Amino acid sequence: IASNPIFIYNDQDILNSECQGRVVYLPADWNVTHNIFGRAEKLYPMAPNSVFDDYQAARRAPKIVHFAGAIKxxxxxxxxxxxxxxxxxxxxxxxxxxxxxxxxxxxxxxxxxEFHERALSDASPLRKIIDPIAPYGSARREALKALGRTLRGRK
Structure with a gap:
């Protein structure tokens, strides 16, 4: 799907097409995009007044700022x-x-x-099972690492 040239923003466009009709719209302040390359001045004034007003209010008190685009x-x-x-x-x-x-x-x-020996090598078949269910940085992975250390007699 992602290679389809009709999608401009692969992640957003695919989510929109796959989830159409099955979404819950949150208030604008839960996904405030920053103004990159003048996007806000170009797009939001063309939106209905209520959408533009919601965006302006959301920018004044955002709950989540979404740094979408190339500038982070x-x-x-x-x-x-x-x-x-x-x-x-x-x-x-x-x-x-x-x-x-x-x-x-x-x-x-x-x-x-790297100050520690890795419990599983990158080539380990077990890694192919663990990585998808316990991604790097996840609480689940940290719990599995702690369990592994305990079983191996390490702290």
Missing amino acids: PWQNASCDMASYFWKYARNTPFYEVIIQDMVPGARNDADVT
Whole structure:
């Protein structure tokens, strides 16, 4: 489906076509898109007044900001609505890494060392089963890793 040339935005267009008639519309403030390449000034004024008014109100008090498109605040700190991203990024353990990644040449991946032996090699057939049901970074994967360490007598 994704290779079909009729889709401009593969992820959104495919979801729209596959879920048509089976969706719940949320208020605009739950999916506020940032203004990239002047998109908001070009598109929203052509929308019905109520849609434009909803968008303007949602921008003033967004619940979720969707950084859709090519410009992301972790690549361009001054992009539209970036302050919302940085407000929360500062409170994560990854903040320094995000900052470092924004400085050209600052991160040397050769300095990044894997400090533990992997429980399963990339070639393990078991990995093909585990990866889809417990993706990297998921709570399920962390639980499986903890169980594996316990079974192997490690902390």
